[in-house]
Amino acid sequence: MAYLSKENIIAAYNQLSLLTNDPSAQGATQVTSSLRYLFALAQFFTHFQKNCNTRSRSDKDKFIEYVGEVVAINDNYYTANFFNALKEDADYKVGSNFFSVNVVKTSIENSGKDYVFPKRGNSPLFLVRNGELIIKEEYFDNIGSILSNSELRSAFAIWLVRNDNLNTSDVYASIKQILSDRYSGLLVDKFLPPRNSFVSFESWSFEDNPAKLDISDFPKPSNKESHTFNGVLSSDELIQKVRNSFLRYWRIIDQHGAQFELYVNKFESAVNPILHNLELGLSDVFAIVDFEQYNAILNRIIATEPSLSYLNDEKGPDGARYYIWSTNRHLRNYLEIISISDFFGNVRQQHNRVLSIASATSDFNKDYLRAMRTKPFLLLAGISGTGKSRIVKQMAFDSCPDNAVLRADLTSPGNYCLIEVKPNWHDSTELIGYESQIGKPHYQLTPFVKFLAKAMLHSTVPFFVCLDEMNLAPVEQYFAEFLSVLESRTKIDGHIVSEPLIKAEIFRKYNMEKSLFSLEEETTAYNDANKTVEPSPPYGKEVEVYNSLKEHGLRIPENVIIIGTVNMDETTHQFSRKVIDRAMTIEMNLPEGDPFMDFFTNSSELAYRANPTSPSLYLATETKASDVVKALAADNAEKTDWLKGEVAAFLTSLNSALDGTPFKVAYRVQNELMLYFYQLWLEDKTARWRDILNTACDQILMMKVLPRVEGDEELLEKPLEKLAAFCEPYPIALKKIKEMTDRLGLSRFASFWP
Helix, strand or coil, X not given: CEEECHHHHHHHHHHHHHHCCCCCCCCCCHHHHHHHHHHHHHHHHHHHCCCEECCXXXXXXXXXXXXXXXXXXXXXXXXXXXXXXXXXXXCCCCCHHHHHHCHHHHHHHCCCCEEEECCCCCCCCEEEECCEEECCHHHHHHHHHCCCCHHHHHHHHHHHCCCCCECCCCHHHHHHHHHHHHHCHHHHHHHCCCHHHCCCCCCCCEECCCCCCCHHHCCCCCCCCCCCCCCCCCHHHHHHHHHHHHHHHHHHHCCCCCCHHHHHHHHHHHHHHHHHHCCCCCCCHHHCCCHHHHHXXXXXXXXXXXXXXXXXXXXXXXXXXXXXXXXXHHHHHHHHHHHCCCCHHHHHHHHHHHCCCCCCCCHHHXXXXXXXXXXXXXXXXXXXXXXXXXXXXXXXXXXXXXXCCCCCCCCCCCCEEEEECCCCCCCCHHHHCEEECCCCCEEECCHHHHHHHHHHHCCCXXXXXXXXXXXXXXXXXXXXXXXXXXXXXXXXXXXXXCCEEECHHHHHHCCCHHHHCCCCCCCHHHHCCXXXXXXXXXXXXXXXXXXXXXXXXXXXXXXXXXEEEECCCCCCCCCCHHHHHCCEEEECCCCCCCHHHHHHHHCCCCCCCCCCCCHHHCCCCCCCHHHHHHHHHCCCHHHHHHHXXXXXXXXXXHHHHCCCCCCCCCHHHHHHHHHHHHHHHHHCCCCCHHHHHHHHHHHHHHHHHHHHCEEEHHHHHHHHHHHHHHCCCCHHHHHXXXXXXXXXHHHCEEECCC
């Protein structure tokens, strides 16, 4: 078993470039679009045994994922037409016209009619009805109009299995089996040439791992004006992008709230008519992206229309002309900055590698992931049955890499551990184990400890612990050691480390190498005299990890996230403020709208992803506000000073609203507010800092402050009034306070918990 070599894959790609003679021609990518949509739909149908409803978010996202599997070059690019149009898109974008202005939208607007795809020509590949993509097996014959000869069909088959492990003793049979399992045998029979006609282009060559494809492996772009991988946009796209980015730049440098859109409109109205008359082939001033050319063209505009000579004045004129002068001044500065910014390739690389929030991620999941990166201990609170445990498992499935060990179980990923809390837990032994003298002296290991050790073996993979029904027992009793150690997390030599949960001498005292990395229980070796099968001996990475345990003890691995699910009723324990202070709390209730109907249309199976999500979505990068301040101040010293003052003022005012109550906050909340702000800033460094801070404060109020607040009328009536006034700028927290106030009026007692 092995993978196709890069040479074989590129040879197939080069053959597929013959699908279209001219990639710059109108509709040149339609051929490839037809293929990727058909095969994505066929994969969807094979996997789910149903057609794809594009009005279902889960269906649509899965379809887009499968499209990416057909056309992905690597994590950052996909091929638009197998010619020269490699495009950057982490989500392997389907294409806005497919969903918004093509047959899908049309079919929804005319729900009683059927539409074929593609619309052009007489060879449809599938049917679209009321937004549903429908497999029509009789249309499979039409694939011959696209893949019109054995060379093209063979090349496409090779391309489709470029990331698959093949049986090298019979490559053709292996290719056919993989394709039939993925897309259905009938479709494969319609396009795959018979063995005697299959063309391999090059002699077969193989590699031990999937080939790593990069832009340098593909043909250079032609000189034709097209959307090539160097990022050249059409005229309309360029104008829109430059205009929007310029407006954002202006808002960042000028916080006074000027009517920037009005300024720009007046500038365009004054300059564009003259620009058009110059016959330079430019329809809008924002089509000019070269600094020197902008200055030259502006001088020609002034020479043509002397009344605009004030554009070159040092001091701006009065009245309406000031709008035009000011826009020109800022646009010239903007283009000058661009002219010396030759690091855009690095920016794109870092954006895709360091932190990429998938466009399909919901706002809720963004809040969830951001909280996780702020602190790896979350509480999911809500009524029973809202999917709290399921979402933890889903994230484990999403992030689990294509690793035989971690994907050995189809029902539960290896980076997921469910621990069901029992009502009789009153100390930490159920979680972190204990020394035992029963039989031979030993340390009694637990699934939790084994899972932490397993996480150390796979240090770059997010590992999720779900403490189910966490408050069935008093949390501060059985979880006390973990809570204390959690607060010791600090960053040393680029890694986040903590004090030990289990001290190093325990690992030196007892020989646990075999049992720690085995599924066998620790008691097996001591209590069951009839047991003859010993756990497998440790080797390689296991020995390295165990040596680390003997030297440093068991610390909280930086890739482990603990998530507790919480139901508040008469059978559960309340959380102490010690627990709430150390967790990020997220409330999960039924969504607004018609959630019970959404259950039928949007539910999806838990399954491994062909393209796992990046670990950077889940794992923290910093633990202390002081480090965040340094990182922010490196490029934004003045803004960072402003931020420190605003955060201090926010917390001081918050404590004033909580005066006379036991709910005041301290440095821990301040630290996590700064960490949360930093994560928001990383997601969009161009956003206004005031907007980022308001969002961070609103979320911290919900996650860290309001869960602390509970009591009767005597304790809460006045503080809730003060909090309501304080939270006027924070809509999410304000809504929660009003809910708590209503509950206080009805039952004379209120808390954050439903």
